[in-house]
Amino acid sequence: MLTYGVAVLARPTFDVPFAEATKERAFAALEAAGIRTVGPRGLLFDRAAAEQAVAEIAAAGPIDLLLILQVTFTDATMTVKLAREAKVPLAVWALPEPRIGGRLRLNAYCGLNLAAHALGRAAVPHGSLYADPDAPGIGESLRALARVHAIPASVAQPPAAAVAAADAAAARVLGTLADSKITVVGRHPDGFDTCEYDPALLARLTGMSVEQVELPDLFARARATDPARVAAVRERVEAQVAGVAEVDAEQLDRSFRVFCALEDVQRDTGAKGLAVRCWPEMFTEYGCAACGPMAMMNQKKVPSACEADVNGSMTQLILQELAGEPAWMADLVDITAADDTAVLWHCGLAPLSMCDPEFKPEATIHTNRRMPLLHQFPIKPGRITLARISRSRNALKLVIAGAEVLRAPMAFTGCSGTVRFDRPAGEVSQRILDEALEHHFALAYGDHREALRALAQRWQIPVLELA
Numbered sequence: 001m002l003t004y005g006v007a008v009l010a011r012p013t014f015d016v017p018f019a020e021a022t023k024e025r026a027f028a029a030l031e032a033a034g035i036r037t038v039g040p041r042g043l044l045f046d047r048a049a050a051e052q053a054v055a056e057i058a059a060a061g062p063i064d065l066l067l068i069l070q071v072t073f074t075d076a077t078m079t080v081k082l083a084r085e086a087k088v089p090l091a092v093w094a095l096p097e098p099r100i101g102g103r104l105r106l107n108a109y110c111g112l113n114l115a116a117h118a119l120g121r122a123a124v125p126h127g128s129l130y131a132d133p134d135a136p137g138i139g140e141s142l143r144a145l146a147r148v149h150a151i152p153a154s155v156a157q158p159p160a161a162a163v164a165a166a167d168a169a170a171a172r173v174l175g176t177l178a179d180s181k182i183t184v185v186g187r188h189p190d191g192f193d194t195c196e197y198d199p200a201l202l203a204r205l206t207g208m209s210v211e212q213v214e215l216p217d218l219f220a221r222a223r224a225t226d227p228a229r230v231a232a233v234r235e236r237v238e239a240q241v242a243g244v245a246e247v248d249a250e251q252l253d254r255s256f257r258v259f260c261a262l263e264d265v266q267r268d269t270g271a272k273g274l275a276v277r278c279w280p281e282m283f284t285e286y287g288c289a290a291c292g293p294m295a296m297m298n299q300k301k302v303p304s305a306c307e308a309d310v311n312g313s314m315t316q317l318i319l320q321e322l323a324g325e326p327a328w329m330a331d332l333v334d335i336t337a338a339d340d341t342a343v344l345w346h347c348g349l350a351p352l353s354m355c356d357p358e359f360k361p362e363a364t365i366h367t368n369r370r371m372p373l374l375h376q377f378p379i380k381p382g383r384i385t386l387a388r389i390s391r392s393r394n395a396l397k398l399v400i401a402g403a404e405v406l407r408a409p410m411a412f413t414g415c416s417g418t419v420r421f422d423r424p425a426g427e428v429s430q431r432i433l434d435e436a437l438e439h440h441f442a443l444a445y446g447d448h449r450e451a452l453r454a455l456a457q458r459w460q461i462p463v464l465e466l467a
Contacts, residue, residue, distance in 0.1 A: 020357065049252075110332070181269060186215040258288060323448065380445075387441070388440065
């Protein structure tokens with residue numbers, strides 16, 4: 001009989017009762033697969049709990065696999081710590097949730113994505129699984145996790161020769177990037193290796209520089225904003241977005257002030273893009289959500305990436321230049337092989353120009369932190385290109401994919417789009433996990449893959465084609 005040491009990772013800002021119920025289904029599936037489990041069955045919310053779990057697993061005797069049960073989204077801090085202490089094969093199993101139009105209750109796929117990236121950067125062999133505990137064949141999938149997991153060879157390819165029109169578009173992008181600047185507000189959260197950047201590398205590739213602004217400076221600018229300017233912003237938003245009057249007025253005022261402060265930071269630093277540490281301090285120290293303000297900056301064609309993701313902001317800027325319209329950065333939060341679809345989502349920072357014309361944009365609150373302002377709508381149907389300047393497995397590459405946004409009910413609250421990739425969804429998911437890619441993808445409407453390939457050729461970096 002196989003014996004797995006199981007560590008159940010979760011974050012208390014998600015739906016804990018639902019996480020508990022999902023966790024129990026996962027343990028039932030392990031038992032039905034003939035797998036003995038050791039370790040605490042409680043949700044591990046912090047490093048101290050994870051360390052205690054490791055000690056308990058070690059005391060239980062030999063195991064065949066250390067299984068990280070990714071019940072909700074978490075950053076990769078605990079995963080990397082567990083991996084470094086493991087003396088046996090390691091795997092991560094993330095649990096899906098239904099697309100019911102409500103809050104993203106678990107967001108476990110994104111946690112798996114973040115974990116795979118961190119483990120890839122650390123060169124830790126591991127297995128990964130994204131499957132419902134009741135999925136057909138789940139028992140064999142769980143038993144297979146105990147096998148040795150070698151790091152797969154990269155499928156990124158050298159760039160091919162570009163056609164003239166694509167090369168001209170690439171040249172235009174390079175002209176936009178040259179001697180430009182991204183301003184990063186704050187620093188990326190701990191455990192978000194996906195948002196790390198190398199300023200020397202950006203300068204070499206693009207001629208771009210990065211300027212640092214601290215969060216307290218942004219907050220001070222926001223507090224000092226003229227009330228008349230804030231009132232004018234509110235009037236514009238009310239003309240475009242429903243339900244503005246239904247959210248907390250003081251918190252909404254702070255959100256509008258953050259937008260004005262971001263405008264001022266962008267103006268004063270001369271930045272073409274922003275990368276903003278949007279949590280937790282925006283909620284805990286200032287008292288509002290940054291999503292709506294950043295969406296408004298995106299609509300102004302100042303790409304604004306959350307979690308201080310500088311490479312994400314730069315990729316948005318590239319796609320914006322190619323598309324001639326605002327770009328967006330999103331998480332991939334669900335892959336469903338059964339209907340060959342996936343969901344791209346973020347809390348609420350998509351530009352209004354991406355809203356499905358059959359839907360009126362709504363003002364809403366952050367589902368975990370319960371503060372405004374967020375945009376809420378499904379994005380419009382149409383052809384999109386996804387891209388990412390990636391440093392997965394410590395190797396520079398340009399990741400690209402083609403997909404079609406489908407008209408579908410809103411999958412989760414905030415901003416989301418149900419998409420069908422140009423390759424099967426399960427295949428795309430496996431490539432993302434095998435290549436340990438970052439969890440953020442920039443996207444814009446239109447098919448810009450030829451121009452992106454030409455850009456990679458000019459940079460002389462490989463291209464990873466997801467779809």
